[in-house]
Amino acid sequence: MKYVSKSLFVVSLALLLFSCKAVDLxxxxxxxxxxxxxxxxxxxLLTASxxxxxYDLLEQTEVYETKAVFTWNPVWLVMPMNAFPGNNKKELxxxxxxxxxxxxxEYMEGRKKGTIQGLxxxxxxKTSVQGNKLKRHEHDRYIWGLATxxxxxxxxxxxxxxxxxxxxxxxxxxxxxxxxxxxxxGSEAPNKTYDRMLAYINPNTQFIDLLxxxxxxxxxxxxxxxxxxxxxYKREKTNxxxxxxxxxxxxxxxxxxxxxxxVYHFSLSDxxxxxxxxxxxxxITGLQTYGFSKPSK
Numbered sequence: 001m002k003y004v005s006k007s008l009f010v011v012s013l014a015l016l017l018f019s020c021k022a023v024d025l026x027x028x029x030x031x032x033x034x035x036x037x038x039x040x041x042x043x044x045l046l047t048a049s050x051x052x053x054x055y056d057l058l059e060q061t062e063v064y065e066t067k068a069v070f071t072w073n074p075v076w077l078v079m080p081m082n083a084f085p086g087n088n089k090k091e092l093x094x095x096x097x098x099x100x101x102x103x104x105x106e107y108m109e110g111r112k113k114g115t116i117q118g119l120x121x122x123x124x125x126k127t128s129v130q131g132n133k134l135k136r137h138e139h140d141r142y143i144w145g146l147a148t149x150x151x152x153x154x155x156x157x158x159x160x161x162x163x164x165x166x167x168x169x170x171x172x173x174x175x176x177x178x179x180x181x182x183x184x185x186g187s188e189a190p191n192k193t194y195d196r197m198l199a200y201i202n203p204n205t206q207f208i209d210l211l212x213x214x215x216x217x218x219x220x221x222x223x224x225x226x227x228x229x230x231x232x233y234k235r236e237k238t239n240x241x242x243x244x245x246x247x248x249x250x251x252x253x254x255x256x257x258x259x260x261x262x263v264y265h266f267s268l269s270d271x272x273x274x275x276x277x278x279x280x281x282x283x284i285t286g287l288q289t290y291g292f293s294k295p296s297k
Contacts, residue, residue: 022190023214023228025198029169030182041167042181045201046160052206053235054242055157058098061240063281064273065095067108068149072264081263083145086112094149094268097281099157100291101147104281119146121287122295134283149266152231153245156208158292159183159199168198173210174258179203190214200255207243209233210255229263230255238271 029035050056058064070087077088084092090110096103104118106129114129124143126135151158159165159181168182178200186194200210211231230251235243249258249265256262288295 023196024190025196025212025214026182026188027168027171027180030166030188035167035169038166038168042165042183043160045167045179045181046156046165046183046199049199049201049206049208050156050160053156053208054237054240055154057240058154058242058244058273059157061098061273063095063097063276063278064271065093065275066244066268066271068092068094068105068266068268070264070266073262076263083141083148084117085141086110095276095281096150096153097278099154101150101294102281103146103150105142105146117142117146118281118283119143120282120284121290122147123284123287125284127283131283136284152211152248153268155197155199155211159197159208164188171200173200173255176202176204176209178209207233207235212254228253232258232262238273240273244268244271 030038035041069089069091070082070084072082072088082088084105086107087110091108093106093108094103095106101122102120104116106116107113116127116129118125118127119142122143124137124140126137126142127133162183162185164182164184164186166182166188168180171178171180181199181201182188182196183199184194184196188196190196196214198210198212199208200212201207202209210233213229213231215227215229230253232249232251232255233245234247236246237243245268247265247267249262251262
């Protein structure tokens with residue numbers, strides 16, 4: 001235990017030392033404006049990637065579900081960063097409404113077995129498999145987790161339509177010369193309102209292999225040094241033809257070696273499409289439907 005505590009102290013200290021400046025994901029080529037027609041090039045690449053991975057086929061579904069197993073690096077698990085507490089190496093079932101942020105996570109084993117946490121129209125709720133008691137609650141880790149993991153699964157569907165899209169040049173990584181596209185909303189410059197992303201598009205497959213992201217709205221206040229992460233994807237073809245993630249590894253800050261442990265990873269399997277009634281995801285009556293949008297402040 002003392003070794004874990006020591007490692008945690010070192011990691012925490014390092015984060016604090018490098019947390020004084022907001023993350024700027026724009027490449028030198030973007031900052032220096034040396035790329036011709038960056039928006040057109042960026043949207044063309046993201047649209048081709050969406051088609052290559054079959055996300056146009058996922059768009060035709062109403063709902064889908066998948067089994068998920070999260071495995072955390074023990075050092076990071078000690079920190080209060082887990083959006084689904086009690087999930088480490090335990091099977092979960094994700095049920096999601098396509099092209100939205102609405103969904104549920106059900107604990108399939110462990111001390112929370114049978115518990116369902118849900119997000120509907122940005123309102124959180126808790127129920128059970130029996131569904132005989134529904135408890136609503138305010139914004140917390142489950143709301144953040146459901147919205148974030150939902151987006152990570154569907155990102156290639158939505159990125160071509162983002163407000164700000166800019167081709168950012170090439171980056172060599174893992175022996176691959178990736179095309180990199182910068183995506184954001186509101187403003188290209190770092191800000192506290194909108195996240196920024198870099199999509200790494202593999203020129204050989206047109207797949208998005210990585211998403212480098214900023215994280216402004218984490219469910220707890222975090223130093224700026226923690227507001228930067230990378231999602232590495234492994235994908236497999238599903239029975240509808242969409243290449244959905246089979247494993248997502250979350251790494252701290254910019255991309256690291258693909259075989260590294262990262263902060264945590266989650267494996268996804270047994271995707272099923274339109275396999276349950278969409279009403280299951282909407283147990284709260286009278287809420288406005290937002291789909292893939294957020295309520296205005």
